[in-house]
Amino acid sequence: MSSLSKHIPLVDLVAQYYSIQSEMDDAISGVIHSGRFIGGEEVKKFAIKFAGFSNVPYCVPCANGTDSLEIALAALGIGKGDEVIIPAFSFVATLEAVCNIGATPVLCDIDPIRYTMDARNVEAVMTEKTKAIIPVHLYGQMADMHPLMLLAGVNNFYVIEDAAQAHGAEYNGQIAGSIGHMGSFSFYPGKNLGAYGDAGAITTNDEQLYNLAFKIANHGRTSKYDHEIVGRNSRMDSLQAAVLSVKLAHLREWNKRRFEIANRYIQLLEDIEQITVPVINDQSKSVYHLFVIRVPKSKRDDLMKYLAKHSIETGIHYPISLSKLKVTTEQLKIVTNCPQSEKASEEVVSLPMYPELTEAQQEYICNHIQDFFST
Ligand SMILES: Cc1ncc(COP(=O)(O)O)c(C=O)c1O
Known part of the structure; x- marks a missing residue:
């Protein structure tokens, strides 16, 4: 490195x-x-x-x-x-x-x-x-x-x-x-x-x-x-x-860069069987505020720890769905099941995403994800 x-x-x-x-x-x-x-x-x-x-x-x-x-x-x-x-x-x-x-x-x-x-x-x-x-x-x-x-x-x-x-x-x-x-x-x-x-x-x-x-x-x-x-x-x-x-004048160029970074992540990660990458929708292009993949629930914590050990920060957006937050269930007393939201909250991982992320950094991140899933 x-x-x-x-x-x-x-x-x-x-x-x-x-x-x-x-x-x-x-x-x-x-x-x-x-x-x-x-x-x-x-x-x-x-x-x-x-x-x-x-x-x-x-x-x-x-x-x-x-x-x-x-x-x-x-x-x-x-x-x-x-x-x-x-x-x-x-x-x-x-x-x-x-x-x-x-x-x-x-x-x-x-x-x-x-x-x-x-x-x-x-x-x-x-x-x-x-x-x-x-x-x-x-x-x-x-x-x-x-x-x-x-x-x-x-x-x-x-x-x-x-x-x-x-x-x-x-x-x-x-x-x-x-x-x-x-x-x-x-x-x-x-x-x-x-x-x-x-x-x-x-x-x-x-x-x-x-x-x-x-x-x-x-x-x-x-x-x-x-x-x-x-x-x-x-x-x-x-x-x-x-x-x-000041920033608004750069936003289109930054969003374009996020799009390129996301495409590159998708290319580098889509062959890893246990990962689901975002689906590109040509009619409704994402501006990739976050780049979020899905991994099996049983692997998520270990993957994040493994990446952290190699100096790669990741995040979870969001670890608890609104349907299961305490404010919802205990304070507002709303009882509801939203299985897709709840499943997503257990499987999503956000990878580094910002316009200045370099190709070398992306390769480094993806190589480590690859290593994690091949061991
Ligand atoms: C989807 C969504 N709605 C609303 C907000 C609230 O914005 P703010 O933090 O500026 O109050 C956020 C901020 O994180 C958000 O992500």
Whole structure:
């Protein structure tokens, strides 16, 4: 491992910073010299650029991607007595947002190929109280949106895309966050588009929803001291907006690089019998926020330990499905079986994935995976 004597992390944000260091330093210093830290031109500029990138007319910058889900739900008028269907395999924030708005989360199982919400499973759990569904575009792969939008149209419920892991992902030529009534994004640092702290955003094609979401995120105000509704403080700060604007200009190139890395992983690993690699969908290309393989449950811990011993970091997204989290079973007392989500949580492993990952590092990783399965 002489030329690779360094630890290979799951995500390398420092390598990314070095690749854009001077533009980033200028942008950050520009904000500090402006003395304007909340709102202002930087935030407006980023919102316009991100709306353009997501192919929608409107973007509401928020403080993080959990707030953006909650604010989207609030703008749609969802609350107590309403049911919101979410996939049983996601980060807990999707569940929390529904609970924090006072609505009832209803879990549905995933499509085991995409790891995303399956319209047939939505049909199985929807009721007359269903007001919205939140498909999560997990790992960078968009959910199969067409049947979900049809189902929502026929049954009159809203669709909020949780696109926290899918900036720039496409589905039949449409961009993540532009298909549902509202899209929700997180710019948590490790995301494909990540801030240097917390940040999030809502995207929408609907002007009224935009105005309402904007108001909710900004203390319910229309102008400085004219507060019309009970809102909250969920502002994006100017430093994060400046960081995000710099990075947004590189996002397409970074997503392309992730795609190349994923293809290479697939080539190098697909012949290992005990591994299931992601399925490439030409109509709905993933932006590979994470590169996730599946291995037999009995081998997963040992594989991760073996790779760690060789300085390769791996992760599990997520080791417990939402259906089996204590918050669900013990606090919310929701009893549900989502076998595909539960099986996935026992078998998935995330390998290092970031645009700066080199071919040599990838070969090193895959050789070790090969060695593990051949002994
Ligand atoms: C699918 C999903 N939804 C929502 C969130 C919440 O975003 P944030 O951490 O910015 O609140 C995340 C973040 O990890 C996520 O992965």
